[in-house]
Amino acid sequence: MKKVSFFLLFSLLLGTAIAQNTYRELSEKAIGLIENDSLPQAEVLLKEAMALEPANPYNALLFTNLGFIQKKMGKYEQAVESYTYAINMAPTTLPIILDRAALYMELGMNMQAYYDYVKVLDIDARNKEALLMRAYINMTNRDYKLAREDFKKLLEVDPDNINARLGMVTLEQNEKRYKEALEEINNLILEYPHDAFLYVARADIEREMNHIDLALTDLDEAIKLNSNSTDAYLLRGDIYLLQGKKMLAKSDFEKAIKLGIPTSQLGDRLNMCK
Numbered sequence: 001m002k003k004v005s006f007f008l009l010f011s012l013l014l015g016t017a018i019a020q021n022t023y024r025e026l027s028e029k030a031i032g033l034i035e036n037d038s039l040p041q042a043e044v045l046l047k048e049a050m051a052l053e054p055a056n057p058y059n060a061l062l063f064t065n066l067g068f069i070q071k072k073m074g075k076y077e078q079a080v081e082s083y084t085y086a087i088n089m090a091p092t093t094l095p096i097i098l099d100r101a102a103l104y105m106e107l108g109m110n111m112q113a114y115y116d117y118v119k120v121l122d123i124d125a126r127n128k129e130a131l132l133m134r135a136y137i138n139m140t141n142r143d144y145k146l147a148r149e150d151f152k153k154l155l156e157v158d159p160d161n162i163n164a165r166l167g168m169v170t171l172e173q174n175e176k177r178y179k180e181a182l183e184e185i186n187n188l189i190l191e192y193p194h195d196a197f198l199y200v201a202r203a204d205i206e207r208e209m210n211h212i213d214l215a216l217t218d219l220d221e222a223i224k225l226n227s228n229s230t231d232a233y234l235l236r237g238d239i240y241l242l243q244g245k246k247m248l249a250k251s252d253f254e255k256a257i258k259l260g261i262p263t264s265q266l267g268d269r270l271n272m273c274k
Contacts, residue, residue: 026046094124110140135150249272
């Protein structure tokens with residue numbers, strides 16, 4: 001069975017609490033269709049159910065299910081609208097708010113997502129997803145002070161949260177506090193010695209510190225651990241390009257393209273390899 005959202009499963013438990021059989025039957029049929037990926041039919045049945053009982057409080061769950069399937073079908077504006085209806089009916093139900101925030105992030109609507117994460121944290125100040133994502137948005141907005149506060153709060157809640165720890169590394173690097181950044185990334189590598197991404201992250205710090213040989217060593221290790229690491233090939237290609245090693249750079253860029261990076265993104269780099 002395909003993985004379905006919390007609300008899909010929870011809706012099934014509501015059958016005995018729903019007054020009319022028709023409403024219940026339509027809802028349950030829709031859930032079954034969602035589980036079988038028959039999304040257009042499920043969308044129709046959910047709308048029919050809610051039309052029968054527009055004031056039914058359980059419509060918050062049905063609207064959430066509707067937003068879920070509309071998102072999967074690429075109907076993003078309608079999905080946002082459905083999640084919004086659900087939130088209006090159940091304004092303190094955190095999973096619904098988080099679902100809408102995640103959709104906003106996918107659509108590049110970061111500020112709308114930010115307000116949703118603020119809303120979540122007003123209700124639950126220790127919510128890990130909201131703390132992480134609000135920190136990320138603050139960091140992309142170069143508000144490093146607020147990002148740091150959220151990462152620190154998240155680490156109080158979950159001291160081993162690797163995403164928060166990596167976020168702190170990125171903050172230190174952005175603020176050119178390389179000693180602190182290296183200290184934390186070294187700790188992470190000691191704990192997760194087979195994580196290729198950590199070696200790429202350390203190599204990027206070493207590159208900024210002009211420790212080129214160390215950076216290349218880490219990138220070689222990253223590629224050894226994960227030969228499909230596009231980040232490693234791109235960073236190593238950039239370093240080779242700076243060193244004037246155009247053939248080696250071109251080889252790494254072409255490898256990244258084979259792994260899925262669009263050629264259009266690397267046009268300038270490839271031109272510099274000529």
